[in-house]
Amino acid sequence: MQTQKLSVFEKIGFGAGDMAVNVVISSMMLIITFFYTDIFGLKPVDIAILFLVVRLVDAVTDPLMGLITDRYTSRWGRYRPYFLFLAVPFGIAVFLTFSTPDWDYNSKLVWAYATYILVTVIFTAVTIPYISIIGVLTADPKERLSANGYRLFFAKIAAFLVTIIVPIMAKSWGGDDLASGYQAAMGLMAIMATLLFLFCFFSTTERIHYQPDTLPLRSQFKLLLKNDQWLVLCAVCVTGTIGYVIRGSVAAYYAKYYLGGGAELMSAFLSTGVAAAILAMVASTWITKRYCKVRLFRYSQLLVAVLSVLLFVLVEPGDIWLAFVLYFLLSFVVDLHAPVFWSAIAESVDYGAVKTGKRVSGLAFGGISFCQKAGMGIAGFMVGILLAFFGYEPDTSQTSFALTGIALMLSIIPGFFHFVMGLLMYRYRITDQFYQQLLSTQQIPTQPPVAAPKHYQRSV
Template structure:
């Protein structure tokens, strides 16, 4: 395929798709635990277990969705139709998940389990084809990093729009009626997300074509598992999502019970999101200057150090925590677009190794491990809060609960970032130099079946 420069309109259109996903995803990650425990009144231990089971079931559906998308044939392409036609039911179920029907406690738990599981499944139907779409819009590495940088700037803006505006919308729509406020707030945001997904559909084009799939699903799963670089990105994904999921889920508890000033939550979150915007914008110029793999592992190492340092900051040092959360916002969102480009690179690497371009199942597999990370992260928060004796009705939490909230916000993310840095430095070999070799040989129709780069070949 001849490479072409993507228009700004198409980059914005593609980015709008992830902005829509983050309007829902970030909202659920930040508010859903709090909504279930403090608004709907469900025990934290049950919510943690529900998150684990629902997300694990959803993760199992990811490879199925990827295989289905790879086999889709339509006049709109393989992946774009799923983005459009999954958008409306996705928005509707999101509103249902944030609803609080008058039921018994058992009824509430059943309702929450059903609606939350449906929400995660519909997210899969929309998001896996969307993520795979980025791998077929262009096969040019430079255009890919530009596309992903635009994507994550807009995704961050979408997440900021959702998380920062959610509580003002709750107060505006519901006033003292918080259940109504949460339902109305997410309804407004779901409409915005639907329009963004539609815009994504109409402004993007699938250019990288693969021959019709003739092998079995079992063969595709085997081939993707044999792609060693894909497996490594899977490990990086699970540790990075664990870091952001645990910290994000603990943030509202941290601001409320540790900083002791819940009224500054929106300002605290906004500070983090502004850092995210800057980090997304820095990804392209930094990777133009230095190999993206080097940028990736160094940034994760810095995140580990800063996250650990936060543990030692005095609880009353609110200003210091604002500085820390801003820097973490910059650094985390710097590595996110790089990680998704690395995912696209493993698709090219897999085609180079075995002659099969498995875009859909590759991204589905990555989202599978991402959701396993979400499942474990959400469950960990619920279980640890329950273990510490967290009680939303109390005016003050006990010392064990306080220690757990601090650890969830600082130490757990630090461990995850450190593991990501070590894995990327030691095992990921698709550096700028090596990827150039892969792309040149693919363009010439050459393959290097079952042969991977050795550590001696890695050049930064």
């Protein structure tokens, strides 16, 4: 019988895949809005519409990709082949997205739409298999949680590289021509992502083989709508992503205009948030071995709301050190939930299979991916509209109203969405104890273990 325990090497390989994914995720969450306004030269309102339109494309491609992964398999497995065959197209799409042609405004806007849609479609085609593969690497929930800890650690490393290296490298390589500098810097990131996907393909093994129900799309949607725990995760994903992306998108503006820094300070501020998130991955893995993962999820997001208020109230323009300290704490607490969330998706799929008697996997993961990108689209639209509302103008001294708006978008506004996210998690009940009982009896436990002792895992 094949062991369900994953080697450290395989966990690293699995993590390499998310490191590749996060070359795009991090750039979209942290620098793409700043790139489009201050480097590419688009108006904030046009960017808002662009982000919203692209999410409409995701409404089709995400569920479609979920269905494809459910229906087709190969000698390499159900999910791994996509890492092999889409690695190079993925890298090319990233490079093109951060290329700025010397055209008139309307032509550049068309280029932005074309390249952003291209990178989004290829991103979907490789990401849906990636977030689904954890369900076939192992059936052990603790191994899944551990693997997701590795995964998210490497994801934050990618974010660290994008935030600390790309702005400095763009300035160093491009000089006064920041457009070519960003193209070269993100081209290097694209090459790295391609190699990481290939490494993920060769280092992982699909141990679990199942035959998903070949149900019509409408029937699968109906089954998913009966999976109350999956629906909770969908709502959590949308609200959390909105908060995360709004904060990440405006961080560069905050460092440049509110704190009054240049490329070095911007890089340092963004990387401070990423460094805190990396430490959060380690801390989360350690905490969830001793404390209820669902409670950690709830309380961390409620605490984010408190820290967000403190950041807005206490930090004045130019108050660099206090801003760094509070932003570090905020970024650390925000990401404590991340390993729990991504391991919870596979568990909610198993829950749905027991509850309905039919397993809907591909569409379930595709739906979560769509929720994440829907949150990104809504957040991007909000950032563009809010920048325009507060009167933001690129590369000029900002009015006090604009600075207040930037501060709100870094703190209070995203903090509200994380508060809602924490409240929603009171509807989620698949703790480790609940999940083990679910697997052992193939029945939904009648007593949700939400009132279990804080250190319940020691007795499992």
